[in-house]
Amino acid sequence: MSDRPEVDWTTVPYRGLGDRTRPEPVDLATVVAGLPDGLRDRLAERADRLGYINGFLAVGLHHPGAVLALLDMTEQLKAALDPEHVLIVALATHQALGNEYERAQYLDVARAHGMSEAWIGAAQGRAVGGLTAAEEAVRRLTLAVVFAAPPTPALTAAGAHLDDRGLVAIIHLAARFVTTSRISHALSLRPMTGPSPTAHDDPRGTAAAPAE
DSSP: OOOOOOOOGGGOOEESOOOTTSOOOOOHHHHGGGSOHHHHHHHHHHHHHHSSEEHHHHHHTTSHHHHHHHHHHHHHHHHTSOHHHHHHHHHHHHHHTTOHHHHHHHHHHHHHTTOOHHHHHHHTTSSSSOSOHHHHHHHHHHHHHHTTOOHHHHHHHHHTTSOHHHHHHHHHHHHHHHHHHHHHHHTTOOOOOSSOOOTTSOTTSOOOOOOO
């Protein structure tokens, strides 16, 4: 028996997807009953906690099995790393690739996690200093994945601070964020800033203007 919260899917808006020229998101109210339990639970948790489903998931639900696999992969990789290292991988990747949609989300996460603005700037490569030697090694290994740079120098540096399990988790997580950055770009997803939409908004027109 699932313990997911009860959700009225007819009132759950999409955020980050506000242009009708893009692929249409699914109709949550009709599709959710047919989703795998694991994915339905995850969507319900997000809707209960945030009040919306982001545009990336809304479009991805055309292929629910793939979305569930992606979420499972992401959670397992994040669980293998320190939270600060996860944030560095995310911020460094999305900054390097100009993915404002996901960068804005991880900026919010970093600030909620109590990270300073100096640390956040350094994690994105926008400021010098602010990271420990281990964190800087994580950032450089991430960028080696993002730009397909020769991996040996970055692997060697990161290997002084992390075991093989951690190194592989960073590489896989960086590759995951590269993938979702490309998808976000292809769908023209926009940062989810500004007030949350209400249940009365058009779910395909609630995205806020891009962050400056």
